Every structure is written in structure tokens, then in C-alpha cells.
Amino acid sequence: MPTKLDKIFPKLHDEGYKFLAIFVFVTIILYFISGFLGFIGLVLTVWCYYFFRDPERFSIEDENYLISPADGVVVQALETNGPKDLGLENKKFKKIAIFMDVFDCHVNRSPCSGVVSDIFYKPGKFINASLDKASEDNERNYFKIKNNSGEEIIVVQIAGLIARRIVTEISKDQELKQGSKIGMIRFGSRVDIYFENYDPIVKLNQKTIAGETLLARK
Secondary structure, three states: OOOOHHHHHOEEOOOOOOOOOHHHHHHHHHHHHHHHHHHHHHHEEEEEEEEHHOOOOOOOOOOOOOEOOOOEEEEEEEEOOOHHHHHHOOOOOEEEEEEEOOOOOOOEEEOOOEEEEEEEOOOOOOOOOOOHHHHHHHEEEEEEEEOOOOOEEEEEEOOOOOOOEEOOOOOOOEEEOOEEEEEEEEEOEEEEEEEOOOOOOOOOOOOOOOOOEEEOOO
16 A cells, blocks of 8 residues: 555656656756745656656456546546547447546556557547547547457547647557556547446546546446
8 A cells, every 4th residue: 555655755667757757857946046946847857756656556346347447537428429530420438538638647547457459540630628628639549459248448648739649558469457557648638438338427627547546327
């Protein structure tokens, strides 16, 4: 179990080390120019550290539930057509969209146990990820995860206005456990999840925690 020290100084994601080093270096330079500028740099360095935090999460490990793939706020929970990029525009899915601001942990996790049946990257724009059209216009990365019942759950990482890099940590045919890390997005973005045989149990504007919050159940 995490200790109090782990909560104050959580583990850093591998993507964060180079950015933290840059922020520290710039802060030192700013400090020699001005104490005030150095203080601003210190605040931004602390923010950088917490942006790239990678805390331990504890999933329910129950195939009757889908868990949140992202920390953030639920901005959509509806029934809609599937993603056009995957040729599923004529098939109905339930969809939950989670917006991550720049203060949320950006490590994304698998909503279920299963096997990665496909990964598809789509270049695109960088509009505000909280907007509905971000699902179709922005740079994005699709994961198809086939659960142990043979159902495919689709997770979409979507870049945002500030986020300009989608990081993938898994590969096709890889086996995942519920809550396994699948990647992250830098800096402020969104994750959509499409599914069929579950019923959503979250509400709009509800706060979610990746790997722990229950999104839907059979």
C-alpha cells in the first residue's frame, strides 16, 4: 500500500525525467537573473513533476465492470456510432469521454483484461480536447482490446490544444490486465472509450481516477 511519502512524492513516469531536467536547468538560470523568476521556475518545476506522476493504482479485477482509462472529468456519456477511422460508423456503441486537464495524472490504463487486437494511429489537429469534435478532428490513437468474453472494447487517446504527443506503451497481441498501463498523453487531453454490452454507471462532470473508478457494468 502507498505510504504518506508516496502520496507527497509519487513515482515519476519515464517520460517525465527529461522534462523535469529541462525545467530544473531553466529554473537555475532564471534564479541567477531574478529571484522572482527563479520562484516562478520552481513552481513550474513542481507542476512538471506532478504532471508526470505515475502513482500506483488498484483495480477491481472484475470482468463485469469497465474501469476508467484516465484521470479526469466525464464530458460525454451517450450512445453513438462507432469511430469512422475503424469502419464502425454504422454500428452503435455506448461511449464515455473523459477530459484530462493539465493538473490530472496523464497515465492511461486498460479498462478491462484482455488482448490488444489492434492499434491504429490517426494524425490530426490540436483543438480543445473538451469539445465534441475533438473525437473526429484531433490527433488520436485507437486501441482495440478483446476481453476474455470475446468482446472488443475501444479506447481512444486524443491529443488536445496543449498536448502534442501521444505515448503508447503496449503493442498488438499483448495481454493486459485490468488497470494495466497503456500509455500517456502530454499535456492536457482526452480519452474516449466505446463498448457494447455494458451499462454506464457514471454521470456527466463526475471525476474519475484511472484504474479505479468504475465506468460501466454488465
